[in-house]
Structures are given as C-alpha cells and as structure tokens.
Amino acid sequence: MRDHHVYDLGDFTLQGGLTLRDAKLAYQTYGTLNAGRDNAIVYPTWYSGRHWENEWLIGPGMALDPDKYFIIVPNMFGNGLSSSPSNTPPPWDRARFPNVTMYDNVRAQHRLVTEHFGIERLPLVTGWSMGAGQTYQWAVAYPDMVERIAPFCGSTVTSEHNKVFLDSVRAALTADDAWQGGWYETQPTKGLRAAARVYAGWGFSQAFYWHQTYRQLGFSSLEDFAVGFWEGFFLDDRDANNLLTMLWTWHNADVGKTPGFEGDTERALRSITANAMVLPAEKDLYFPPEDEEWACAFIPHAELRVIPGVWGHFAGGGANPTDTAFIDNALKDLLTR
Amino acid sequence: MRDHHVYDLGDFTLQGGLTLRDAKLAYQTYGTLNAGRDNAIVYPTWYSGRHWENEWLIGPGMALDPDKYFIIVPNMFGNGLSSSPSNTPPPWDRARFPNVTMYDNVRAQHRLVTEHFGIERLPLVTGWSMGAGQTYQWAVAYPDMVERIAPFCGSTVTSEHNKVFLDSVRAALTADDAWQGGWYETQPTKGLRAAARVYAGWGFSQAFYWHQTYRQLGFSSLEDFAVGFWEGFFLDDRDANNLLTMLWTWHNADVGKTPGFEGDTERALRSITANAMVLPAEKDLYFPPEDEEWACAFIPHAELRVIPGVWGHFAGGGANPTDTAFIDNALKDLLTR
Incomplete structure (x- = not known):
C-alpha cells in the first residue's frame, strides 16, 4: 500500500439507505493547488485500480501536468484503500459491506474537493473505464462545478451486454466454494483466477491476440500472458469481496439514477453543461464506440474521438504509448477550449 | 435421447496415440440415398449440439432438401451420443476419456460414409461453429471426395483469442469444487451455470443485447434470458466432462494438423479443391469475419459472404429466420455450381 492521504467522511449515508460509518476516502494528489483554487483536475480510479495505477497519464509536458495542475486521484469505494469490504470493521465488513453507487462515490469525492480543498470549479474531470463512469457522474451531479470532462473507454449507463460480461466475472469468481458467500478467511484464488480468465477475453480485442x-x-x-498478466492482475493484492463491491457499482451505473432525474438517463445527459471529449476505443468489447455515439447525441457539447487500434479496452490502460499519446493529445485539445 | 443410429467403429486409434475401444459413432439421416450414391450431404454437429439440433436447416424446399439429398448428421465425439466421457465404460470413462481431434472426428465420419454407405463423392459438407471446423477438415483430409463446403460461423484454425474464450469457459466450469477433477457422481451445476454465464456474453453480439x-x-x-436460455442450455442433459472433451477438440483445432501437412495451416488451406462458400457472421465475437477473410485468401475456390445483423455467433444457430434464409440461400447458390 503506497503513500496516500485519507479524508474522513464520517458517517456517510449511501443512496441505498445504509450508512457507511467512519467512511474513508483515500486519495493522492500531484502538483500544487494555486491561490485561486481553480487548477484542480479530478481523475478517479477504475475497476480494481489504485491511485498509483493512474499515474501513467500524469507528468511534465503531458496534459495532466503537475507543474500546472493540481491533480486529485480519489480511490473508489471498494478498491481496498478507500472504505472497502476488506478494511471495514464488523458488522459492515466482508459480505455485509453495503452496495455503493457511482453517485455515492462522486458525492464523497465532491466533499473532499469542496470541504477539504475549498475548490469550487474544476477545469477537468477525466478517467478510464469506471473512472469514465465517475467522470460522467461528476458532470451530471455537479454541472456548475465541472467545466470539462474527458471520459475514456467507459459509459454513462451500463449496457445490457456489459452486465452479461460482469455477471460472468461474478459467476466465475463465486463458483469457487472457497469464496464461502464472502466469509472466507483466505482469498478464493481458484475463483479469482477463473475471473481473470474470463476478463482476459474481454480486456483486449480479437486482433490484439491474433497479432500476439x-x-x-x-x-x-x-x-x-494468461497467467503472468491476467491471473497476476487478479492476485495483485485484490480481494474477492472488494471486486464484487466494485462490480455491483459498475453493474448498476446509470447517470439517470442521480437524484433529480428519476432514472431518466437521456435527460441526465442533456443536462450536462461541461465541454465533453468522449474517447471510446475502436475495438473495446464491453464499451463499444456505438454506445458512446448514442450518449453523445444527447450531451450538448460533446466531441467523439475513437481511439484507433487493436488494444481494445486496454487502450485506456496506459500500456501502449500510441494510445496514451492519443488520449493525452485529446486532453490537451480539450483543455484549450 | 431421440432416435438415432449407431455405427460401430471398433477399436479406433486416435491421433494422440490412445485407442478408443468399441468406439461408437451416433448419427441420423434425412432423405434417401440414391442409386448412384451421389446425393449425400454431411452436416456435423457443433459444440454440445446433438443431431436433432441441426434439423432447423433441413426441410422440403430448403437447400438441404430430404426429397433430393441424403443428409447425414454425425454426432461429434463427446456430445453424449457418440463415444463420450459420459457413456464410455471404465477405464476410459469420465476424466480418462482421451483427447479427440477434429481429424479424429472426421476420420470416423469418413468411415461411416464410405464403409457403411459406400459413398465416394459428397456434393456438400456443411456445418455451424465446430461443425464448420469439421467441414474444413473434411475438405483438407478428403479432397477427392468433397465437392463443396459451406462452413458457417467457424474457423479453419482456432485463433488465440478464441482459445482465451475457451479457457475462460473451462476455468468457470472447473472452479466448482463439485467437478472433482472430472470424477463427480452428480453434475457440477454451479460450474455449468458459471460456464453458461461466460458463454452468454460471447454467443450474441453487444447490439443483440442493446436492442433486447x-x-x-x-x-x-x-x-x-441469462437463466432461461443460457443456464438452461448448459443444464439440458449436458455433462461437464463431455463439454471439456469437445472444448479440447475445439481448442486444438487446426486443419494444418491433418496428417501430411506438418502443422502448416496455409498449405492445408491451399490444398482444398472443394468449391467453398464461407459464411461468417458480421458480429460473431469469437469467429470474427476477419479470420475467415484470412482463410479465404488461401483457399483456391472460395466465396466469402458475411451474414449481416446483430445475432453474432448464433446467426448460425437457427433461431433467427432472417439469418436462416441467408444461409439457406447461400447453400442453394453453392449447390448450383
């Protein structure tokens, strides 16, 4: 567990009605908040990701330049650093950890940004995958605060096919009897490895594998690759209940569920005032570009740029320099607007 | 188990070196073999499929017209009707059932067709999915016998991405402790259901789910749909070891492994003399059209027709009348050549 800060949220009541007591929001920052408090960028984490796994997009000369911006990376609930099944004391530990929505995550981040840092305007919110979902959620929940958004490889509402994929990850993980309904003392590694195997087919495109x-x-x-990258990924200090908590958040993601929109996703999208740079990846198998085209038809100020190439969802994961440059350039363009 | 015939193969030595003793090839026929013995079509089954699940493409007025052709549907080894882990006596039962290749399957079918029926020429071999793989295998192994092939939604060699998908199905199935390494007395239904959930994401396209x-x-x-169609599919008299046997066959499929080609897939494809109508589905997620384009570049007499629409792999499953008509028309065109 690398260096980070923790913001105490106190007793944090969730959308589902339960209260996360003594809730913690773990975060890291890069750069310095200026005197006007108007140079902060929020860059949330993705499914299972930790703040340090976002750092590939931050650096001098890049769009997210810490010499210029104050970049805040909040860790999602359930990622093992912020409040999670793995670090919450009884009675709300493990299988009893409450369901957390995208809105719950973003509302907690909003408290950090406003209460702790006194920030009132954000030049940019950006993120990959579930980080993109949180990015959209920020724009819908706090339109007066968010000037620009750049969601990459994510969606505004989890599609039915995406839910099928998520259900398959859950089914593989929980098929292992060692999971014990979440009451395990040691990780159900057979289930984690099976979940990794399922993920392996979706994370990269057919063409990625064809070309090795x-x-x-x-x-x-x-x-x-299957063992070294994928199984290793799911065994790298991940926790089964944590993964299931984040999976629930993803499965139930929908900006239309933001208070005031009564489940009307299209109305929520139309309400976005931020300037949006929407970046799906050409061969992303669970966030296909078509879904983002659909969303952009409702967002008033949106540009859609499809990240080309074979890397699929992981075009937004920082492993391919070409894709990283594409995203970085798009962020630079957006920040000039 | 519906009505069918059984051809006794005797002691059948497999490519892997083991001998399947008292091997059985279950099959069904439709129509009548003519006096010239030149009106037979071979139409093998697919992963987990049984002969009756091929019947949707057979009928009066269709390309596979039993009033005109003698259609033979051989059941794949491992499907529960032909020799399989579930019906083979010890010591070769269950987890000890030997690995069977595509070539083993087709060689057994060749014996039925030639020894039992005395057929020397086949106007057509066709099949869906693994049936398409067997179709290609027929054309490579018996070029002097096969006049036409129409593989739909399948491949000549299992691609790496397809292997990742198959490995995920296996991982989900075997994550269930009830599988017991294949020595279960009752089916590992939790694992079968998990495998079904994995399959659900791949069998139909993103757009299929988007449009419900x-x-x-x-x-x-x-x-x-997830429970009623998919879990039901995997519980419909399927057997875990049988599924794993057929999965191995699929995983290791490569027409280049036909004796005489020393693993050279391209040379095997160049050797095909049959007139080929190759029918991938536009949105098939594990047999994408690109792979068949690649194969068609080597097959001397091949036409590629992509089945349009959202049904993905199941465009070839007989459930969508539009796709069935597309395939039937392509077969009719091919049979006039």
Missing part, C-alpha cells in the same frame, strides 16, 4: 501483441508487453506466449 | 433482441425468443428480461 502481448509480446510487446514482454510475454512469451498466450499462456504466459 | 432476446425478447424475440420469448424472454422477458436480461436475467430471464
């Missing part, structure tokens, strides 16, 4: 592009990442064969 | 096309099949919601 994993060799660029230093893997020597398909099985080497 | 499953409603055309009589399902009332996403979860209704």
Whole structure:
C-alpha cells in the first residue's frame, strides 16, 4: 500500500439507505493547488485500480501536468484503500459491506474537493473505464462545478451486454466454494483466477491476440500472458469481496439514477453543461464506440474521438504509448477550449 | 435421447496415440440415398449440439432438401451420443476419456460414409461453429471426395483469442469444487451455470443485447434470458466432462494438423479443391469475419459472404429466420455450381 492521504467522511449515508460509518476516502494528489483554487483536475480510479495505477497519464509536458495542475486521484469505494469490504470493521465488513453507487462515490469525492480543498470549479474531470463512469457522474451531479470532462473507454449507463460480461466475472469468481458467500478467511484464488480468465477475453480485442501483441508487453506466449498478466492482475493484492463491491457499482451505473432525474438517463445527459471529449476505443468489447455515439447525441457539447487500434479496452490502460499519446493529445485539445 | 443410429467403429486409434475401444459413432439421416450414391450431404454437429439440433436447416424446399439429398448428421465425439466421457465404460470413462481431434472426428465420419454407405463423392459438407471446423477438415483430409463446403460461423484454425474464450469457459466450469477433477457422481451445476454465464456474453453480439433482441425468443428480461436460455442450455442433459472433451477438440483445432501437412495451416488451406462458400457472421465475437477473410485468401475456390445483423455467433444457430434464409440461400447458390 503506497503513500496516500485519507479524508474522513464520517458517517456517510449511501443512496441505498445504509450508512457507511467512519467512511474513508483515500486519495493522492500531484502538483500544487494555486491561490485561486481553480487548477484542480479530478481523475478517479477504475475497476480494481489504485491511485498509483493512474499515474501513467500524469507528468511534465503531458496534459495532466503537475507543474500546472493540481491533480486529485480519489480511490473508489471498494478498491481496498478507500472504505472497502476488506478494511471495514464488523458488522459492515466482508459480505455485509453495503452496495455503493457511482453517485455515492462522486458525492464523497465532491466533499473532499469542496470541504477539504475549498475548490469550487474544476477545469477537468477525466478517467478510464469506471473512472469514465465517475467522470460522467461528476458532470451530471455537479454541472456548475465541472467545466470539462474527458471520459475514456467507459459509459454513462451500463449496457445490457456489459452486465452479461460482469455477471460472468461474478459467476466465475463465486463458483469457487472457497469464496464461502464472502466469509472466507483466505482469498478464493481458484475463483479469482477463473475471473481473470474470463476478463482476459474481454480486456483486449480479437486482433490484439491474433497479432500476439502481448509480446510487446514482454510475454512469451498466450499462456504466459494468461497467467503472468491476467491471473497476476487478479492476485495483485485484490480481494474477492472488494471486486464484487466494485462490480455491483459498475453493474448498476446509470447517470439517470442521480437524484433529480428519476432514472431518466437521456435527460441526465442533456443536462450536462461541461465541454465533453468522449474517447471510446475502436475495438473495446464491453464499451463499444456505438454506445458512446448514442450518449453523445444527447450531451450538448460533446466531441467523439475513437481511439484507433487493436488494444481494445486496454487502450485506456496506459500500456501502449500510441494510445496514451492519443488520449493525452485529446486532453490537451480539450483543455484549450 | 431421440432416435438415432449407431455405427460401430471398433477399436479406433486416435491421433494422440490412445485407442478408443468399441468406439461408437451416433448419427441420423434425412432423405434417401440414391442409386448412384451421389446425393449425400454431411452436416456435423457443433459444440454440445446433438443431431436433432441441426434439423432447423433441413426441410422440403430448403437447400438441404430430404426429397433430393441424403443428409447425414454425425454426432461429434463427446456430445453424449457418440463415444463420450459420459457413456464410455471404465477405464476410459469420465476424466480418462482421451483427447479427440477434429481429424479424429472426421476420420470416423469418413468411415461411416464410405464403409457403411459406400459413398465416394459428397456434393456438400456443411456445418455451424465446430461443425464448420469439421467441414474444413473434411475438405483438407478428403479432397477427392468433397465437392463443396459451406462452413458457417467457424474457423479453419482456432485463433488465440478464441482459445482465451475457451479457457475462460473451462476455468468457470472447473472452479466448482463439485467437478472433482472430472470424477463427480452428480453434475457440477454451479460450474455449468458459471460456464453458461461466460458463454452468454460471447454467443450474441453487444447490439443483440442493446436492442433486447432476446425478447424475440420469448424472454422477458436480461436475467430471464441469462437463466432461461443460457443456464438452461448448459443444464439440458449436458455433462461437464463431455463439454471439456469437445472444448479440447475445439481448442486444438487446426486443419494444418491433418496428417501430411506438418502443422502448416496455409498449405492445408491451399490444398482444398472443394468449391467453398464461407459464411461468417458480421458480429460473431469469437469467429470474427476477419479470420475467415484470412482463410479465404488461401483457399483456391472460395466465396466469402458475411451474414449481416446483430445475432453474432448464433446467426448460425437457427433461431433467427432472417439469418436462416441467408444461409439457406447461400447453400442453394453453392449447390448450383
């Protein structure tokens, strides 16, 4: 667990009605908040990601330049650093950890940004995957605060096919008897590895595997990649209940569920005032570009730029320099507007 | 188990070196073999399919017209009717059932067709999915016998991405402790259901789910479809070891492994003399049209026709009348050549 800060949210009542007591929001910052408090960028984490796994998009000369901006990376609830099944004391630990919505996450982040830092305007919110979902959620929940959004490889509402994919990850993980309904003392590693195997087919495109592009990442064969990258990914200090908590958040994501919109996703999208740069990846198998085209038809100020190439969802994961440059350039363009 | 015939193969030595003793090839026929023995069509089954699940493409007025052709549907090894882990006596039962290749399957079918029926020429071999793989295998192994092939939604060699998908199905199925390494007395239904959930994301396209096309099949919601169609599919007299046997066959499929080609897939494809009508589906997620375009570049007499629409792999499953008409018309065109 690398260095980070923790913001005490106190007793934090969730959309579902339960209260997360002594709730913690773990975060890290990069750069310095200026005197006008108007140079902050919020950059939330993704499914299972930790703040340090966002750092590839931050650096001098990049759009997210810490010499210019104050970049806040809040960790999602359930990622093991912010309040999660793995770090919450009984009675709300493990299988009893409450369901958390996208809006709950963003509302907690909003408290950090406003109460702790005294920030009233954000030049940009951006993020990958579930981070993109939180980005949209910020724009819908706090339109007077968010000037620009750049969601990449994510969606405004979880599509039915995406739910099928998520259900398959859950089914594989929980097929392991060692999971014990969430009351395990040691991780159900067979289930975690099975979930990783399921994820492997979705994370990268058919063409990525056809061309054995994993060799660029230093893997020597398909099985080497399946175990070394994917199973390793799911065993890297991940926790089964934490993954299931974030999976629920994702499964139930819909900006239309923001208070005031009564489930009307299209109305929520029409209400966005931020300037939007929407970046799906050409061959993303669970957030296909078509879904973002659909969303952009409702967002008043949106540009859609499809990240080309074979990397699929992981075009937004920071492993391919070409895709990273594409995203960085798009962010630079957006920040000039 | 519906009515069918059984051809006794005797002791059948497999490519892997083991001998399947008292091997059985279950099959069904439709129509009458003519005096010249030149009106037979071979139409093998697909992953987990049984002969009756091929019947939707057979009928008066259709390309596969039993008034005109003698249609033979051989059941794949491992499907529960032909020799399989579930019906083979010890010591070769269950987890000890040997690995069977595509070539093993087709060689057994060749014996039925030649020894039992005395057929020397086949106007057509066709099939869906793994049936398409067997179709290609027929054309490579018996070029002097096969006049035409029409593989739909399948491949000549299992791609790496397809293997990732198959590995995920296996991982989900075997994550269930009830599987017991194949030595279960009752089916590992939790694992079968998890495997079904994995399959659900791949069998139909993103757009199929986006438009809730499953409603055309009589399902009332996403979860209704996931349980009613998919879990039901995997529990419909399927057997875990049988599924794993056929999965191995699929995983290792490659026409280049036909004796005489030393693993050279491209050379095997160049050797095909049959007139080929290759029918991938536009949105098939595990047999994408690009792979068949690649194969058609090597097959001397091949026409590629992409089945349009949102049904993905199941465009070839017989559930959508539009796709069935597309395939039937392509077969009719091919049979005039």
